[in-house]
Amino acid sequence: MQMHILSGGRLIMKRSVYIPDAAADEKIELPVLCALLRHPQGNVLFDTGCHPLAATDPEARWGGLSRFMKLISPPEDNLVNGLAGLGIGPSDIDLVVNSHFHTDHCGCNEYFKNATILCSNKELAAANAEDAVRAGYLPTEWKHGKRFDSFDGQRDVFGDGRIVLVPVPGHTPGCIAALVGLDRSGSFLVASDSVAIRECLDRDYNPKPTWNHDIAMGSLAEIRRIQAAGTEIIFGHDAAQWDALKKGADFYD
Numbered sequence: 001m002q003m004h005i006l007s008g009g010r011l012i013m014k015r016s017v018y019i020p021d022a023a024a025d026e027k028i029e030l031p032v033l034c035a036l037l038r039h040p041q042g043n044v045l046f047d048t049g050c051h052p053l054a055a056t057d058p059e060a061r062w063g064g065l066s067r068f069m070k071l072i073s074p075p076e077d078n079l080v081n082g083l084a085g086l087g088i089g090p091s092d093i094d095l096v097v098n099s100h101f102h103t104d105h106c107g108c109n110e111y112f113k114n115a116t117i118l119c120s121n122k123e124l125a126a127a128n129a130e131d132a133v134r135a136g137y138l139p140t141e142w143k144h145g146k147r148f149d150s151f152d153g154q155r156d157v158f159g160d161g162r163i164v165l166v167p168v169p170g171h172t173p174g175c176i177a178a179l180v181g182l183d184r185s186g187s188f189l190v191a192s193d194s195v196a197i198r199e200c201l202d203r204d205y206n207p208k209p210t211w212n213h214d215i216a217m218g219s220l221a222e223i224r225r226i227q228a229a230g231t232e233i234i235f236g237h238d239a240a241q242w243d244a245l246k247k248g249a250d251f252y253d
C-alpha cells in the first residue's frame, strides 16, 4: 500500500486561535492535509480539503465562516488537481473517509460522485442536526457521494489492519483519525483536527474551536499513547511538518 500526502489548500487564521499565548494581531498559516491511500483493494481518500470556490468567492461558498477562515492558496491548489497530478481522476476513488465535516475537510466531496463516504455515526448525526449550519456543517460541502457508510467505534476498512479508522472525538462529536500501517515506512496516525498542530500535542492543549475540551483531552492522551508506541502522528494543519513530509508523487509505502 502507498500513502500520498496531498494539499487541500492553505488557510490563514488568527494565531491566538491555535496558540494560547500568541499576540492578538499574529497570524498562523495552516496547510490543509489530505491523504490518498492506494490499497490493493481500492483507492481511499482521507479528507478532501477545501473547494476551489472558497478561494475565489469565499462568502458564497462558506458564508459567515469566511470571516474567520481565509484561504491564501490559489483555486488551483486543491485535491482534485493533486490527484490529477498522479493520473487519478475522481471516478477512480472508491472510498472517501471524512475525519469530520468541517468545510476544510470535505470541501471537494462533491467531485467524488462514485465514492462511498465513510464517517462516524456521531459526526453524521451532528452534521444532520437542526443547528448544524451554526456549528459549521454546510450541506453543500459534505453531503455528496454515492452513499454514506457510517459506524461506531473503530472500522478496519479492508479487514487487514492496514487502514483502521479510530474515534478521536473532541474537536467535533464524531471526529476520526486513520491508523495507517505501511510495510517499509512504518505506522502513521493521520490525525486531522484531533491534533491540528504539533504544539497541541507537545503542550497538551486544544485550539479554541473545540466542541468539547474534556473529551478532546481524552483523545489527546490516547494519541500520545499511540505515539509512544512508535506511530508517527501526521497533524491536520502543521506548516513545519507539512514542509518536511513527502508529498504528491513522492509517497510513503
Ligand SMILES: [Zn+2]
Binding pocket: 102, 104, 105, 193, 236, 237
Ligand atoms: Zn481543519
